[in-house]
Amino acid sequence: MITELFTPYQIGKCTIPNRLVVPAMVMNLCTEDGRITERYIRYMEEKAKGGWGLLITEDYGVNEHAKGYRCIPGLYNDEQIPGNIELTSTIHQYDSKIFAQIYHAGRQSRHLVNGNVQPVAPSAIKDTFCLDLPKELTVDEIHQIVKDFGSTARRVKESGFDGLEIHAAHGYLICEFLSPFTNKRVDEYGGCFENRVRFLDEIYAEIRKNVGPDFPVQVRISANEYLLGGRTEADAYELVRHLDEIGVDCIHVSNGMYASPIDKQIIAPMYTKHAINMDVAEQIKKLVSCPVIVTNRINNPNMADTLLKMGKADFIGMGRGSLADPYLPKKAKEGRFENIRYCIGCLQGCEAGLLNDDCATCLVNPRVGREYEKAIEKTDSPKKDMVIGGGPAGLMAAETAALRGHNVTVYEAQESLGGAFRSAAYPLGKGELSTFVSSLRRSLIDLNVPVKLNTEVTEEMIRDEKPDTVIVATGSRPLRLNIEGIDGANVITAEEALLGKKDIGFGPIVVCGGGEVGAETAHYLTQTNQDITVVEMRDDILNDMMPLSRQCLLGYMKETGVKVITNAKVSRITETSVEYSDKEGNTVSLPAETVISAFGYKAYNPLEEAAKKYCSDVRTVGSAVKAGNALTAVREAYDAAMSI
Numbered sequence: 001m002i003t004e005l006f007t008p009y010q011i012g013k014c015t016i017p018n019r020l021v022v023p024a025m026v027m028n029l030c031t032e033d034g035r036i037t038e039r040y041i042r043y044m045e046e047k048a049k050g051g052w053g054l055l056i057t058e059d060y061g062v063n064e065h066a067k068g069y070r071c072i073p074g075l076y077n078d079e080q081i082p083g084n085i086e087l088t089s090t091i092h093q094y095d096s097k098i099f100a101q102i103y104h105a106g107r108q109s110r111h112l113v114n115g116n117v118q119p120v121a122p123s124a125i126k127d128t129f130c131l132d133l134p135k136e137l138t139v140d141e142i143h144q145i146v147k148d149f150g151s152t153a154r155r156v157k158e159s160g161f162d163g164l165e166i167h168a169a170h171g172y173l174i175c176e177f178l179s180p181f182t183n184k185r186v187d188e189y190g191g192c193f194e195n196r197v198r199f200l201d202e203i204y205a206e207i208r209k210n211v212g213p214d215f216p217v218q219v220r221i222s223a224n225e226y227l228l229g230g231r232t233e234a235d236a237y238e239l240v241r242h243l244d245e246i247g248v249d250c251i252h253v254s255n256g257m258y259a260s261p262i263d264k265q266i267i268a269p270m271y272t273k274h275a276i277n278m279d280v281a282e283q284i285k286k287l288v289s290c291p292v293i294v295t296n297r298i299n300n301p302n303m304a305d306t307l308l309k310m311g312k313a314d315f316i317g318m319g320r321g322s323l324a325d326p327y328l329p330k331k332a333k334e335g336r337f338e339n340i341r342y343c344i345g346c347l348q349g350c351e352a353g354l355l356n357d358d359c360a361t362c363l364v365n366p367r368v369g370r371e372y373e374k375a376i377e378k379t380d381s382p383k384k385d386m387v388i389g390g391g392p393a394g395l396m397a398a399e400t401a402a403l404r405g406h407n408v409t410v411y412e413a414q415e416s417l418g419g420a421f422r423s424a425a426y427p428l429g430k431g432e433l434s435t436f437v438s439s440l441r442r443s444l445i446d447l448n449v450p451v452k453l454n455t456e457v458t459e460e461m462i463r464d465e466k467p468d469t470v471i472v473a474t475g476s477r478p479l480r481l482n483i484e485g486i487d488g489a490n491v492i493t494a495e496e497a498l499l500g501k502k503d504i505g506f507g508p509i510v511v512c513g514g515g516e517v518g519a520e521t522a523h524y525l526t527q528t529n530q531d532i533t534v535v536e537m538r539d540d541i542l543n544d545m546m547p548l549s550r551q552c553l554l555g556y557m558k559e560t561g562v563k564v565i566t567n568a569k570v571s572r573i574t575e576t577s578v579e580y581s582d583k584e585g586n587t588v589s590l591p592a593e594t595v596i597s598a599f600g601y602k603a604y605n606p607l608e609e610a611a612k613k614y615c616s617d618v619r620t621v622g623s624a625v626k627a628g629n630a631l632t633a634v635r636e637a638y639d640a641a642m643s644i
């Protein structure tokens with residue numbers, strides 16, 4: 001039962017209506033010259049409609065070269081104020097409060113996104129990811145940036161925000177000054193704690209001068225950088241005690257910088273434990289008199305409420321949780337937990353979007369960043385819609401079409417829904433993938449959409465049903481290569497292995513194919529078998545995986561002793577072995593009691609042409625067009641259903 005989440009609480013003089021906070025998230029939806037767009041306003045408005053207590057904007061640059069991403073806003077000139085007034089007045093139509101986060105990206109930027117200017121830092125040390133050698137700031141330049149923070153804060157207040165957050169976390173400029181990992185100065189801004197915190201102190205004082213004593217000003221910190229020589233929890237305790245003494249109104253506890261280890265990242269992947277910062281936040285809460293927000297890998301309201309009950313923090317930040325489902329607070333308040341679309345920690349839409357210098361989006365919510373487009377509203381001309389395939393794409397198409405008032409029926413050949421997402425939830429650390437399918441299933445029940453399981457659609461069925469629209473979402477099938485022995489009794493697909501369709505013994509296992517499915521299956525099987533080899537034709541494995549998740553998985557495979565052989569083309573499978581030819585063309589034989597076929601996938605689309613004979617509006621989506629990418633599949637399905 002939720003008891004704490006929907007109680008109001010103060011940050012300074014501002015009353016936040018509940019404890020759910022959307023932390024700052026760069027979406028890359030604004031203009032290159034730092035102006036707010038209609039698109040960004042509608043994106044934020046959706047969260048206000050969804051009932052979040054406090055929305056924190058993405059990180060606003062304090063000058064035109066302060067930004068780390070191309071299309072983030074700024075408040076470094078007065079022309080940028082009107083757009084922000086529109087933003088705050090839009091949000092204030094609802095109960096939510098809105099704070100602006102302000103920052104300077106420091107060395108975690110690139111000239112490519114930053115007006116072709118060399119990034120700056122306390123010391124000339126390259127970030128491992130951004131790779132532009134930063135220029136060491138002079139004292140005069142430091143003073144100018146302090147002033148920039150102050151004038152930006154003035155504009156924040158003039159724009160109607162309820163407060164502001166100083167971004168002193170995540171390895172950006174203020175954090176760089178705080179950390180001996182990035183600050184090697186020997187002047188008054190480097191060395192001892194008092195010197196490293198001076199930049200932040202001066203910024204805070206300048207901001208206060210500009211906004212007055214009553215305007216809420218909070219500070220976001222990384223409580224642990226998890227780096228050799230970086231700041232640790234003990235440093236964080238020292239810092240927050242100091243911040244409390246100088247009068248900040250709230251501490252927002254996060255962790256990491258870009259260079260931090262992969263499982264301790266700012267945006268933690270699915271392999272990271274939930275609520276990674278809860279214990280340090282609890283200690284901080286004991287030390288300070290102001291409220292504390294805790295964030296990272298908290299993705300469900302009951303967990304959030306429990307953390308509040310335990311006294312871990314006063315507010316819970318849910319960044320990706322709000323991308324996955326902007327209506328999470330409303331649903332939680334109404335007790336509709338099964339309907340929540342939970343963030344699954346995949347990073348495929350949000351972080352991967354930014355890494356590609358694109359907008360952030362979300363795998364489980366294709367509407368993110370597109371709220372300004374056509375609303376999901378009831379149509380005047382409901383159509384009879386057959387959705388063939390009950391994987392994520394089919395279910396998304398069905399949900400969207402049903403929300404728009406169409407008469408939808410879903411047909412699924414298997415005995416359960418989920419398609420490729422069923423087996424994809426089995427690998428270690430990926431259990432949360434099931435929540436996507438289960439929430440779609442719940443939604444279809446609520447929308448009275450009939451779901452016909454164990455139903456292989458035929459041409460005759462389409463003819464008899466006479467649908468107005470057919471959405472073909474039949475997904476993909478495993479590739480069956482023409483290799484001698486591939487039909488042997490000892491050969492099974494990765495899906496069969498994961499879904500427990502066949503028992504696997506203790507003898508050696510060879511997984512043919514080092515893509516994501518092959519590698520994850522190998523890692524999964526290490527729970528019961530210690531002799532597993534992945535054989536890959538290319539010169540590396542996991543080539544198409546999101547880089548951060550890839551590094552995690554590679555580490556786990558190494559830890560659990562999965563052997564990997566690359567440049568190996570499988571040529572023959574026998575009852576006891578797998579043969580492959582190596583780079584030099586030699587045939588090598590590996591002992592194998594069980595062989596897992598994970599050679600890849602091909603689109604499976606047996607019905608499109610047949611459907612076209614009886615229906616003038618046939619749309620094929622997702623892996624039925626091109627195998628592989630769930631993000632694209634779900635988006636295509638949504639688009640198809642929106643255009644019926």
Ligand SMILES: Cc1cc2nc3c(=O)[nH]c(=O)nc-3n(C[C@H](O)[C@H](O)[C@H](O)COP(=O)(O)O)c2cc1C
Nearest residue numbers: 023024025026058059267296297318319320350360
């Ligand atoms: C797309 C994206 C952009 C982000 N941009 C910012 C940012 O501008 N400022 C910031 O302090 N944190 C940023 N973060 C980090 C989030 O605020 C949050 O700390 C992180 O996502 C972990 O919390 P979560 O598990 O609730 O998502 C970003 C996260 C994401 C996913």
Ligand code: SF4
Nearest residue numbers: 343346347349362363
């Ligand atoms: S893309 Fe994945 S990690 Fe990012 S918000 Fe959506 S579900 Fe969460």
